[in-house]
Amino acid sequence: MAHDQTHDDAPKRAQRDDKDGDYAIVGRSVLINRPRSELFAYWRDFTKLPTFMHAVESVAIGDGERSTWTIKAPAGQHVTLETELVDVIENEAIGWRSTEHSQIKTTGHVTFTDAPAGRGTIVTAEIAYEPPGGDVGRLIAKLFQAEPNIQARHELKRFKQLMEAGEVATGAYTNSTDGEV
Amino acid sequence: MRALTWHGTNDVRVDTHPDPEIINPRDAILKVTSTAICGSDLHLYDGVIPGMKSGDILGHEFMGEVVEVGPKSTLQKGQRVVVPFTISCGKCFFCEQQQYSACDNGNPVVNQDASEMLYGQPMGAAFGYSHLTGGYAGGQAEYVRVPFSDVGPIVIPDGMADDDVLFLSDILPTGWMAAENAQIQPGDTVAVWGAGPVGLFAVQSAVLMGAAQVIAIDHFPRRLELAQKFGAKIINFEETHVREALMEMTGGIGPDAVIDAVGMEAHGWVADNVLDVIKQKMAPGADRGHALRQALLAVRKGGRVSVPGVYGGMLDKWPLGAMMEKGIQIKGGQTHVQKYTADLLRRIQDGEIDTTFLISHRLSLEEAPEGYKNFHDKQNEWTKVVLKPGGVA
Ligand SMILES: NC(=O)c1ccc[n+]([C@@H]2O[C@H](COP(=O)([O-])OP(=O)(O)OC[C@H]3O[C@@H](n4cnc5c(N)ncnc54)[C@H](O)[C@@H]3O)[C@@H](O)[C@H]2O)c1
Ligand SMILES: [Zn+2]
Ligand SMILES: [Zn+2]
Numbered sequence: 001m002a003h004d005q006t007h008d009d010a011p012k013r014a015q016r017d018d019k020d021g022d023y024a025i026v027g028r029s030v031l032i033n034r035p036r037s038e039l040f041a042y043w044r045d046f047t048k049l050p051t052f053m054h055a056v057e058s059v060a061i062g063d064g065e066r067s068t069w070t071i072k073a074p075a076g077q078h079v080t081l082e083t084e085l086v087d088v089i090e091n092e093a094i095g096w097r098s099t100e101h102s103q104i105k106t107t108g109h110v111t112f113t114d115a116p117a118g119r120g121t122i123v124t125a126e127i128a129y130e131p132p133g134g135d136v137g138r139l140i141a142k143l144f145q146a147e148p149n150i151q152a153r154h155e156l157k158r159f160k161q162l163m164e165a166g167e168v169a170t171g172a173y174t175n176s177t178d179g180e181v
Numbered sequence: 182m183r184a185l186t187w188h189g190t191n192d193v194r195v196d197t198h199p200d201p202e203i204i205n206p207r208d209a210i211l212k213v214t215s216t217a218i219c220g221s222d223l224h225l226y227d228g229v230i231p232g233m234k235s236g237d238i239l240g241h242e243f244m245g246e247v248v249e250v251g252p253k254s255t256l257q258k259g260q261r262v263v264v265p266f267t268i269s270c271g272k273c274f275f276c277e278q279q280q281y282s283a284c285d286n287g288n289p290v291v292n293q294d295a296s297e298m299l300y301g302q303p304m305g306a307a308f309g310y311s312h313l314t315g316g317y318a319g320g321q322a323e324y325v326r327v328p329f330s331d332v333g334p335i336v337i338p339d340g341m342a343d344d345d346v347l348f349l350s351d352i353l354p355t356g357w358m359a360a361e362n363a364q365i366q367p368g369d370t371v372a373v374w375g376a377g378p379v380g381l382f383a384v385q386s387a388v389l390m391g392a393a394q395v396i397a398i399d400h401f402p403r404r405l406e407l408a409q410k411f412g413a414k415i416i417n418f419e420e421t422h423v424r425e426a427l428m429e430m431t432g433g434i435g436p437d438a439v440i441d442a443v444g445m446e447a448h449g450w451v452a453d454n455v456l457d458v459i460k461q462k463m464a465p466g467a468d469r470g471h472a473l474r475q476a477l478l479a480v481r482k483g484g485r486v487s488v489p490g491v492y493g494g495m496l497d498k499w500p501l502g503a504m505m506e507k508g509i510q511i512k513g514g515q516t517h518v519q520k521y522t523a524d525l526l527r528r529i530q531d532g533e534i535d536t537t538f539l540i541s542h543r544l545s546l547e548e549a550p551e552g553y554k555n556f557h558d559k560q561n562e563w564t565k566v567v568l569k570p571g572g573v574a
Contacts, residue, residue, distance in 0.1 A: 033274050119274055157290040165270035165286040166206065166253065169306065171316035173201040173326045180291035181312060
């Protein structure tokens with residue numbers, strides 16, 4: 001009962017088959033009530049990524065627009081990632097991909113498009129990565145609540161909160177308690 | 182500080198907790214002077230709202246004095262403010278539409294996961310109302326941290342007593358929005374299920390909005406008497422067939438608009454409700470929809486259904502056919518409190534709205550557990566409880 005596949009308008013990340021070769025694709029769109037240029041400028045400065053990507057401990061900018069990311073991994077470990085910029089279009093898109101000095105193979109890009117009727121900007125991040133240790137690695141990551149898809153969703157939402165409200169929401173009422181969940 | 186704390190079903194206690202601190206730039210800290218127990222708190226007390234943790238501080242209806250402000254707060258120390266129960270940023274798409282309770286920026290992102298899965302989109306945030314809405318510590322406490330203090334709290338003019346304005350935090354705007362959602366036209370009959378605090382403010386609002394006839398439905402005589410104060414007719418559902426009465430009181434067409442101010446824990450010894458009670462006891466996430474079902478069947482063809490009563494999960498035996506075949510409109514939602522506070526404050530100042538008639542008990546914070554028990558068990562006499570953390574004058 002084979003039939004031709006429909007080429008519908010949904011992005012790859014929303015399709016049931018979200019694999020592209022060896023890469024798994026995760027991503028998400030958010031509507032942010034701020035102008036494109038402002039959002040682009042904030043994201044373009046990779047040292048600010050840890051303010052909304054909680055898995056990223058720090059980003060250091062090196063030579064030739066290369067950045068070194070230190071990422072928290074399950075069981076207190078760290079993964080280092082070196083990225084180079086690709087396809088940067090002022091106020092529209094930022095892309096990055098891992099270099100040969102990285103422990104994981106990944107590529108990502110974020111686009112900024114005007115939302116209709118002055119609603120602000122639709123920010124779409126799409127990250128493709130080679131799952132650490134294939135599907136088993138992904139399963140382990142899931143156990144540690146670090147499933148990349150969930151992380152991507154949380155990160156984009158934090159970015160939204162920071163850009164719109166100027167701060168990331170927390171339910172904590174003292175500085176020594178954790179305010180998420 | 183001392184704070185009313187949830188420990189499990191029908192188990193709330195006043196415990197000692199650390200004082201709240203400024204965490205985000207837009208925060209303020211209040212010293213709470215008055216805080217009320219809400220019918221919504223009874224859903225927590227009964228354990229029918231998921232996402233509660235032992236140790237959570239309750240309370241979403243409160244006011245107090247500003248004692249500390251973050252660098253981006255616009256409040257000043259010493260100001261008296263009432264705080265909306267909805268925690269809303271004032272900057273996002275939803276806030277700009279004045280759909281404050283839908284704000285995406287109050288609920289911490291991790292907390293959004295559960296409701297996003299349940300409802301398709303995440304819930305907004307509220308004080309003291311489970312981790313589904315952010316896990317924020319509530320205001321039934323000596324002190325409380327208030328996020329987005331530059332846009333939420335409303336400053337109260339000197340000379341107005343706490344009890345006159347406290348209910349701007351929730352039940353007055355909730356009753357008002359319930360009536361607004363009923364889209365009242367001249368000549369309308371509006372029937373209100375539940376003569377609790379929300380229903381009573383819905384009755385008062387519907388009268389102010391020009392309804393020709395308002396009918397309150399409950400089974401507690403004292404609560405129904407309070408509704409009569411505003412000219413409402415009353416139906417006691419233990420003595421009367423509600424639907425038949427409503428038909429007979431509207432010349433056989435049914436009420437033009439109906440308001441469900443009962444919510445997920447409807448009372449009533451009738452078949453559908455008994456089944457719902459059993460289901461709710463077996464698993465969280467089941468609602469009891471007896472009042473809403475009755476309202477849907479009672480409303481006239483082409484009529485309007487307004488649902489301020491809180492539901493959280495799934496319901497079966499939903500009269501879907503009645504909804505479609507009668508051409509009914511339904512509107513519900515957590516209240517967009519910030520949209521209404523300024524206008525309602527003016528109406529209180531002008532003497533247009535009575536806000537204190539329903540307060541039956543004023544207790545100290547230490548007496549809060551008794552307040553919960555009695556507001557839950559003796560609803561006829563205990564119509565609204567206000568707690569005074571500084572002591573009852
Ligand atoms: N939408 C919002 O933002 C919002 C805000 C506040 C409260 N609420 C909800 O509104 C509802 C009412 O709140 P409240 O403080 O008035 O609560 P309450 O418990 O004091 O009052 C509920 C009333 O409904 C009556 N009732 C129960 N079953 C009934 C039935 N079958 N027919 C008619 N009346 C019936 C009860 O006797 C009681 O008087 C609750 O569900 C509460 O969670 C919603
Ligand atoms: Zn309330
Ligand atoms: Zn908002």
